[in-house]
Amino acid sequence: MRLSTRNQLDGTVVSVTRGEAMAVVRVRLTGGDEITSSITREAADDLDLAEGTAVKVLIKATEVTLGIE
Numbered sequence: 001m002r003l004s005t006r007n008q009l010d011g012t013v014v015s016v017t018r019g020e021a022m023a024v025v026r027v028r029l030t031g032g033d034e035i036t037s038s039i040t041r042e043a044a045d046d047l048d049l050a051e052g053t054a055v056k057v058l059i060k061a062t063e064v065t066l067g068i069e
Contacts (some may be wrong), residue, residue, distance in 0.1 A: 007059035011035070016049050025049055027057055 011027040014034060023044035025037045035057055049055070 001056075003058065005058045005060060007061060007064070009035070009057040009059070011055055011057055013049055013051055013053040013055055015051060016044055018044060023049070027055055029057070 009029050011029040014026040014028050016026075017024045018041050021041055022038055023041045025039060025044065026034055027037065028034050037057070047053075
């Protein structure tokens with residue numbers, strides 16, 4: 001798979017919680033951190049997402065917000 005998205009993180013699905021229209025997918029990244037994504041239930045089903053599935057997390061740069069403490 002070749003994509004223009006530069007923010008690509010490898011991980012493994014920890015859990016998939018399917019609702020009526022949406023699914024919440026928790027992914028453990030290679031470094032041990034976890035990230036959560038909300039996608040359509042149809043997309044989760046099409047991708048056959050389940051615990052243990054290897055995935056690539058793609059983060060669009062314009063969707064990232066930074067903050068300081």
